Amino acid sequence: xxxxxxxxKGSSVLGxxxxxxxxxxxxxxxxxxxxxxxxxxLTLIFKYGPMYGAVIAFKDFSPIKGIIGSEWVGFKHFDKFxxxxxxxxxxxxxxxxxxxxLILGFPVPILLALMLNQVRRAGMKKNIQLFLYAPNFxxxxxxxxxxxxxxxxxxxxxxxxxxITGEPIMxxxxxxxxxxxxxxxxIWTGAGWASIIYVAALANVDPELHNAASLDGANLFQRxxxxxxxxxxxxxxxVFILAAGGIMSIxxxxxxxxxxxxxxxxSEIIPTYVYKIGLQSGDYAYSxxxxxxxxxxxxxxxxxxxxxxxxxxxxxxxx
Numbered sequence: 001x002x003x004x005x006x007x008x009k010g011s012s013v014l015g016x017x018x019x020x021x022x023x024x025x026x027x028x029x030x031x032x033x034x035x036x037x038x039x040x041x042l043t044l045i046f047k048y049g050p051m052y053g054a055v056i057a058f059k060d061f062s063p064i065k066g067i068i069g070s071e072w073v074g075f076k077h078f079d080k081f082x083x084x085x086x087x088x089x090x091x092x093x094x095x096x097x098x099x100x101x102l103i104l105g106f107p108v109p110i111l112l113a114l115m116l117n118q119v120r121r122a123g124m125k126k127n128i129q130l131f132l133y134a135p136n137f138x139x140x141x142x143x144x145x146x147x148x149x150x151x152x153x154x155x156x157x158x159x160x161x162x163x164i165t166g167e168p169i170m171x172x173x174x175x176x177x178x179x180x181x182x183x184x185x186x187i188w189t190g191a192g193w194a195s196i197i198y199v200a201a202l203a204n205v206d207p208e209l210h211n212a213a214s215l216d217g218a219n220l221f222q223r224x225x226x227x228x229x230x231x232x233x234x235x236x237x238x239v240f241i242l243a244a245g246g247i248m249s250i251x252x253x254x255x256x257x258x259x260x261x262x263x264x265x266x267s268e269i270i271p272t273y274v275y276k277i278g279l280q281s282g283d284y285a286y287s288x289x290x291x292x293x294x295x296x297x298x299x300x301x302x303x304x305x306x307x308x309x310x311x312x313x314x315x316x317x318x319x
Contacts, residue, residue, distance in 0.1 A: 052067075053288070054288060055067060056070065056284060056285045056288045057077060057291075058289075059072055059073060060073045060285060061284050063284075073285075077285055077286045077288075077290075078289050080289075081286070081290050081293065086268075089268065090269060090273050093267070093268055094248055095247070095248070097179055097250060098248060099247065100183055101182075101183045102247060104183055104187065105187045105190070105191065106239075108191040108195075109191050109192075109198060110195070110198055112191060112192060112195040113202060114198075114202070114228055117199065117228065118220070131192075132193075132195065133192045133193055135190075136192060136193035140251075140253050140254050143185060143189060143254070144258055147172070147185060147258070148172060151172055152172070153168040154168075157171075158171075170262075172258070172260060172263070173260055173263060175262070175263045175265045175266040178258065178263045182255065182258060197235060198235065201231055201232055204231075205227060205228065205231050209227050210223055210227060234313075237309050237313050240309065241302065241305050241306050241309055242302075244301055244305040245298055246302075247301055248270065248294050248297050249271075249298055250270075251271065252272045252274070252275050255267055255269055255271065256271075256272045256275065259272065270290060270294050274290050274294075277290065278291075
């Protein structure tokens with residue numbers, strides 16, 4: 001009898017809570033929304049506000065006339081970019097650099113996390129993590145400077161090649177080496193830091209699972225395959241979707257710093273092209289159109305990859 005009364009009271013409370021209007025809920029929890037207000041304002045002002053400026057991609061923008069006073073030209077700048085002789089080269093350079101970087105760089109943090117998870121001595125594990133995380137804090141300018149020093153004709157790497165072949169290799173000038181240098185140096189600087197999220201996920205795995213698997217005769221690789229990998233799978237899916245969605249969004253800094261007049265056939269990508277056209281040449285409308293084209297491609301890739309991953313990952317995706 002008492003249990004039925006309690007259940008009836010509980011259902012009554014739940015019913016009252018479910019019938020609570022949004023306005024009543026807002027009044028009750030107004031303080032939480034006040035705490036959220038500064039973040040919302042910053043997002044609206046600095047993320048959504050500047051989106052209005054994207055309209056110059058459809059106008060013959062003049063700083064004197066302003067955004068509103070400039071003449072509307074529709075898709076003129078997009079047609080100009082798509083029909084330009086450099087379009088295929090720039091687009092494919094961007095796609096190849098991002099795609100190869102994703103294929104080669106995505107598994108490395110996972111492998112590092114799996115290997116770190118097998119280190120049992122806490123002191124040694126911390127030292128290894130420090131060694132792996134440190135390159136992430138090196139400035140891009142310093143990294144590129146190191147590349148030019150080490151790979152220069154008189155650098156230590158070329159001294160080794162010269163002693164073997166008799167002549168140096170012009171790594172920073174020859175186009176065929178640009179992507180490899182860019183991607184491998186990116187992996188060196190970012191893989192350790194990217195492994196943190198996977199290491200944190202593996203730290204939550206119950207050690208009893210590994211102990212039970214060992215008692216059942218499972219070896220190291222079987223335990224990794226059936227315990228660690230399933231634990232990492234949801235995180236791997238989200239990280240892959242975000243990486244694939246931003247596949248066309250390469251920062252121009254490193255590519256621009258690594259560019260020389262001789263490796264332009266592979267080093268000229270959309271971000272460096274936008275920088276040169278927009279800031280150096282002053283063609284703001286055309287550069288805005290190229291940047292907007294790049295953003296649309298990213299959105300399409302994000303939605304497509306998320307759809308595919310959800311199909312392959314039992315409905316689990318980014319959204």
